Amino acid sequence: MHRVSVSGIALGLTATIILGLSGLVCPLCQAYNEAPILAKAVSDNQLPPVDKRLPAAPVVVKPVEKTGVYGGVWRRAYTKLSDLVGAQRILYDPLVRWSPDYKVIPNLAAAWDIEKDGRVFTFHLVKGVRWSDGHPFTADDILFYFEDILFNEELTSTIPEWIAPFGNRPKVSKIDEFTFRVEFDKPYSLFLDQLACPHGMHLVTKPKHYLMKFHKKYAKPEDLAALVKEKKSSSWVNLFHQLTEFRYALFQDPGYPSICAWVTKVPAPAKRFEMVRNPYYWKVDAEGNQLPYIDVLAHELTEGQNIVLKAIAGEIDMQGRRLGGMQNSVLLLANESRGQYKLVPKTGTSSVGVLLAPNINHTDPVMKQIISDRRFRIALSHAINREEINKIVYLGRGKPRQAAPLKESAFYSASYEKAYLAYKPEVSAALLDEMGLKKGPNGKRMRPDNKPLQIALDVSVDVSTQVDAAEIVASNLSAVGIDTEVKSETRDLFRQRIQNAAHDIAIWSGDGGLECLLEPRWYFPYNTESLNAPLYGQWFQSGAQSGLEPPPVIKEMMETYRQVVATVSPEKQKELFAKIIRANEENLWVIGLVYGPEDFYVVAKHFHNVPAKDFDSWIYPNPGPIRPEQFFVTKRSK
């Protein structure tokens, strides 16, 4: 921009003036700082200068406590390839994202307009973002995802429900290089929320320029055939799936371009899997320092039970994954004063830590009739001593309640939260008597067909709190004459029994206590994860194609939910969803027990900019929303 042509004795002076002037004329040219290792790469001519790598107006992130220093390693641990969900949650940079207080905020999309009553969404991307190989990120990449992957029938047989709710498939069009429009047939109130969920990452992890050569539409047939052969795949579809599979692309293929803060250097599943800073990362802190601060994100491959030992020994800098649950919490709390770490709570968004899902799709008609009786479920609720469960399983740190929306949720209902909560075995016994489940000579209740009433509690063996709670529930139920046994099973067997609706009562956690609309599985049979009615859930998901047709009262809830999704006004949504909550309060399809206490992140004392608290949920991929790119490390004291 400024040509420096000087001669003679004034050279030094003139240069100084010109440099000074250029600073005045173009304040942004000099404004950005970068990590020393990148500065070195620039001076070695391996990288363009920082202001050429950043967007003209980079996204500014305000650090939580203070401006950080560059460098260092963030040490974590993982147990296997699929456990890298933990790393995946750190690399969270969708179009729109969750803020640390769980609201939708801009990210890669700097702004958006919603028109036509919530049917049409126009997104404006941050201009000048680049993939980690330096290629520009534009609306074409988004269009590539929609048109060439999602709407390509060879690659995608069923479009995910969250992109096409109830078969409402959107039309996507490019307006200009940085603007695109998504148009639905009906209003879709949850679209932005869905984009902020972890699956929103699919839209921004498909670099068109890199993937074109693997796609039938763009590649020359003979080149593609050669690639398929070279990679030992059976077809281009398989090869494409293999390459774009999330964990493979991000963690196993060092050449795959990414827009995330760190990119793979030593591919997983190495003993020490390493990601290094993305030189083209498009965010800066308030002082213009390019993020991330931390140079290396390292995951050490280890056995599951050793992770907590490593955390206590100070070999983990910041991690919450595989450190949750009561046993670990107790161990971590006990060692906190001696260890090199502090514990940061992350509040679970589940309505309860343990709930009972009585199976109203039971294959045995007599059992189905018993469980479908509202009085039976209320009797179960009154028979359970929740205080005892809280005291024994959660050391008194939980809170008895039903599987109702949490207080922080817009759909909170105090009356549902407290419905049938009291420990009243006599009320329970009276209800069971009234149903005709008379006690036999041995004090155990009989079914109407005069067989003994036996209930099995199916619980997955890997969640120890749920197994412990199940034991107490079983003894509570036996006390009112229901012969109950606990069936703790491996996760596989558990899933298999439940998907076939072969269980009496399943035990699970109450997901969706906060994000009721995104995760409604415990408010009505939403999908097969609604363990109280998996077949009704299947019916709903398949658009009445498979599964079991539910009774009118449940159909009505499903219809109400459809309306909620198509309703833009929050007040109207609240009004509609309240109908669903009321139906739950009346019928008690699931029986909530106790709200579980929070888990913790282990945060080393030399690790900074972690807020004092966070949420914990799969929808909110913590710690992604609290911005890992602005975490930094100082020297270890040890």
Add this chain to the structure above:
Amino acid sequence: MVVYIIRRLLIMIPTMVAISVISFVIIQLPPGDFLTHYVQERSQSGEAADEAEVKALKERFALDKPLYIQYLKWASNFVQGDFGHSFEWNRPVRELIGERLALTTIISVCTLLFTWAIALPIGIYSAVRQYSWTDYLLTIIGFIGLATPNFLFALVLLWISYAYLGMSIGGLFSPEYAEAPWSLAKFLDLLTHLWIPVVIVGTAHTAKFIRIIRGNLLDELQKPYVTTARAKGLSETRLLLKYPVRVAINPLVSTIGWTLPELVSGIAITAVVLDLPTSGPLLLRALMSEDMHLAGSFIMLLSFLTVIGTLISDILLAWVDPRIRFGAREAL
């Protein structure tokens, strides 16, 4: 002798085929297959796997084919040295097993040497000085070693090495060497970590061997040839080592066949606790997630080691004990 070895080698072939078929079937017996695990794990982390993707994966792993075709495909590749592809690790089985088998062999060989180096002298000593206080003392120590569960011992040593020696928790290398290329520094780092598993696995074996040697040697020492040799004035040490000890270590030699695979899979528990990059934990996990090619190839290699080990021990036995001869049956 050569004919004998060749015949033994030929018998190995049908044995291995039988083992491969049985293990392939057994691994697939539990409900579901690898993909069920995969889909389920993804649904837990909130990612619904697309039907098309699952189908593509099924095809890629050939899980859509009948079992016998899966087997034939895997077996024919196996013979050609292609052990297949691990579903769970998304890497060729060969690479996965290769790096782990090398470390496992190092640990196993060290353990074997450690065991013999300790067990032989102690066993001989306590037989010769039977019922002396040193015999009792060594016996007690031996029994403690035998009775302590490996995992418990492993935990104790893990704690000592962390709290007093300042080593990192678990693993065979310090973190900075984990992915580094081999160098002298890395080798020395390995040595500082290696003694823990060697001692843990070694103690249990040592105790067992001490008892065996002691018992056998006591039997031998009472035999007339010992008395004769003594009467002829042979020095006690020479006498002991030349004749009775040679007979007494027979059982040790004949168990080499089992020792090899036992060391490979037997240190699994210790390896899980100590987080060693050896084959045991990998095999365990492959079996749990029904990672067919990995688990199948592993079992094949272990079986191969057993068969080879048995052969070696038979040959050694003949060499150590002149009373054993090959092909004796034909002579009769």
